Amino acid sequence: MSTAEETAGGETQPWGEVTPDAARRLLVAAVEAFAERGYHATTTRDIAGRAGMSPAALYIHYKTKEELLHRISRIGHEKALRVLRTAAEGEGTPTERLAEAVRSFVRWHAGQHTVARVVQYELDALGPDARAEIVALRRQNDSTVREIIEDGVAAGEFDVPDVKGTTLAVLSLCIDVARWFNVNGPRTPDEVGALYADLVLRMVGAEK
Amino acid sequence: MSTAEETAGGETQPWGEVTPDAARRLLVAAVEAFAERGYHATTTRDIAGRAGMSPAALYIHYKTKEELLHRISRIGHEKALRVLRTAAEGEGTPTERLAEAVRSFVRWHAGQHTVARVVQYELDALGPDARAEIVALRRQNDSTVREIIEDGVAAGEFDVPDVKGTTLAVLSLCIDVARWFNVNGPRTPDEVGALYADLVLRMVGAEK
Known part of the structure; x- marks a missing residue:
């Protein structure tokens, strides 16, 4: 890269x-x-x-070639999960933590878009054991975001009729940055992160 | 398929x-x-x-093999654009038209997810002329959604500080359905469409 x-x-x-x-x-x-x-x-x-x-x-x-893909996928997923967890476990209200999680997850997918694309698009090429390990890491991403949203609902900060579906949409929105992000495009990773944090707070009905 | x-x-x-x-x-x-x-x-x-x-x-x-990919990509993009335009040009308020555009675009990406993945992930394999043609079709997708959002802002129905960025996010959210959608998963294309229409109306600050 x-x-x-x-x-x-x-x-x-x-x-x-x-x-x-x-x-x-x-x-x-x-x-x-x-x-x-x-x-x-x-x-x-x-x-x-x-x-x-x-x-x-x-x-x-x-x-084998598969061992290389597995290693890339595991390290990529672990790094993305670390980024997300750091934001989720930080200080602050659920609103602040969700905004920070989105900002940092978007920055990662924009900055590491080549790795992220390989990891996302070649998942089917992994054998059953490697795939199961990666799917487990993805579930942890999912739980990390879902817990922040649940905290926000419990605290009365968010209004979310479908927590599971909204979690899926928030992660999907951030992950797809890797597909379209272009280093020569008009927005920096930080700018996309700020825009997306604002849009996600709207999705969960956060008070401003 | x-x-x-x-x-x-x-x-x-x-x-x-x-x-x-x-x-x-x-x-x-x-x-x-x-x-x-x-x-x-x-x-x-x-x-x-x-x-x-x-x-x-x-x-x-x-x-050539490229001619096949080009044909697939052109037909796929034209069909997706037709789906989006039909919703955009329909009767109703900007809120209703945006919700219908998201529902039908999501349904298309869920139902045609194999075609949509090929079209999205293999874009770089096209030669310059074919690629330019596809990029022009994508710009039309973009304009179609942007115009509905602009109509909603003009009508006082939407509150959108960054129309271009929000348009990008709305399309990205819908397109990424093709990546994660699983016909054996818990949600039908119609259910994902309804969830996403609701989330997008929140993103644009639509009155309910």
Whole structure:
């Protein structure tokens, strides 16, 4: 990914915890290749080549192409969940916490849009065990947002007839930023985050 | 695509206008193949095989794989635009027209989610001319929704500080239904449409 994307997202690459350096370079190369050509059209040879390594060197770190996708998907989902939880568990009223959760989740999906697209669009390529693990992480995203909305309803700050459906819509709105966001477009990730926080507070009927 | 998907969307296949029958069968086969394996991992041989035809028979109707994707994308976008325009140009107040536009656009994306995913995720695979044509169709979607919102603001029914950003969010929310919608999930396309119409009216601050 380009430096422009890193800067736009206000986030460092989500691969900081991947060591050694060769394993990290291979993940970054895999994200690029999957985003450009799709998972099924990419070979481990393509990925090794992009990382300036031999196929044999790749197999030291990853046994299969699916292991690379699984690793990317797990790290991507864990990072997005951390971003959401930090906002949800922060100080403040449910209104403030929901606004912060939306702002930071949108910033992440705008800044890391290439990773987010791979993670979202190639989910079906994972085997049953890897997929089950990712689905469990997604349920945690869902609970995190649902709990803030439930807190807001309990506190009388929100008016939400369908908490489950509204949770789904809030997450969907934020995730889809990864599809349309363009670093050369008119809005920065922070500006989209601010707009979306306002729209989501309207969706839950928050008092202003 | 399965009959379940057709029924769930309350829509017939968007390929009714494609003739002869062999050309239509090839488009349906191409949508399935692109959705399962991605555009770049699919060959014209795969598509012909799925349609029970020879590669030579495919070339009578489509010169290249890109021509198939372009045709799918154009028909998909034109159909979605028609759905949106019918609602926008209908009788009723801006509130009623916006609610109907969201309901019908959501129903289309839920019912035709396989087509919609291919159209959205493989846009980068189109060459410059085909892409420009599709981008122009997308701008028309955008104008259609923006005009209803502007009408609502002018009529004093809506309170929208950022019409352009709100238009983007409304369309994004509806389009992303194609990503997460599951025919075996708990909500029908009509139920998602009703929920989303309510949430969008909240986003624009419509009087109830």
